[in-house]
Amino acid sequence: MLGYRGAREGGMGVKKPCVYEACVLTDTKLIGCTVEKIECFLEQHIILAEEDFFDVKVILNELLMNAMTHGNKQHKNKKVYIKVDISEKNQIYIIIEDEGEGMKDDCASWRDNNFSQTPQWDIVNLKESGRGLGIISCLCDSITRNEKGNKITVLKRIQNEHNSV
Numbered sequence: 641m642l643g644y645r646g647a648r649e650g651g652m653g654v655k656k657p658c659v660y661e662a663c664v665l666t667d668t669k670l671i672g673c674t675v676e677k678i679e680c681f682l683e684q685h686i687i688l689a690e691e692d693f694f695d696v697k698v699i700l701n702e703l704l705m706n707a708m709t710h711g712n713k714q715h716k717n718k719k720v721y722i723k724v725d726i727s728e729k730n731q732i733y734i735i736i737e738d739e740g741e742g743m744k745d746d747c748a749s750w751r752d753n754n755f756s757q758t759p760q761w762d763i764v765n766l767k768e769s770g771r772g773l774g775i776i777s778c779l780c781d782s783i784t785r786n787e788k789g790n791k792i793t794v795l796k797r798i799q800n801e802h803n804s805v
């Protein structure tokens with residue numbers, strides 16, 4: 641972990657610090673411990689159903705892997721910026737930004753995923769790659785990108801509304 645700016649106070653009447661911000665250098669071996677740190681943050685600030693917890697972990701893994709491999713193209717000195725915001729009680733925002741050139745405007749995986757619907761998986765013809773964005777879209781409530789395509793924001797609504805620890 642390159643830097644951790646720590647958790648800070650959230651809005652919406654939530655008194656406890658509810659935003660996690662960090663920055664990691666590009667190294668896929670760091671993804672596991674980065675996700676573990678975010679798990680610890682979540683455990684301290686929110687009560688999550690096991691299923692939601694699992695979904696958030698998968699989303700983080702896929703986004704970090706994409707940021708490091710497609711975004712930063714494995715350049716070890718390039719950084720990935722992470723923000724996890726649970727300031728609003730029943731939703732988690734996950735924002736991952738890399739220092740790459742951004743997803744192409746005609747990126748087929750982005751275009752072909754209708755993020756307002758659950759993708760229809762064709763198990764027989766499932767490809768060995770190109771699944772990450774589809775998996776994320778199955779597990780979250782919305783997925784958006786900035787214009788450049790190097791910053792992805794995922795919204796995950798969680799099951800229990802009374803979830804502040």
Ligand SMILES: Nc1ncnc2c1ncn2[C@@H]1O[C@H](COP(=O)(O)OP(=O)(O)OP(=O)(O)O)[C@@H](O)[C@H]1O
Pocket residue numbers: 702706707710711712738740741742743744747749750768769770771772773774789790
């Ligand atoms: N951060 C990013 N920067 C640039 N391009 C990206 C980024 N994230 C995704 N992409 C583009 O979107 C495509 C689809 O991503 P997706 O995660 O769905 O599949 P994949 O990473 O190619 O394979 P898999 O996730 O199944 O191992 C990628 O192949 C890449 O072209």
Ligand SMILES: [Mg+2]
Pocket residue numbers: 702705706770771772773
């Ligand atoms: Mg991927």
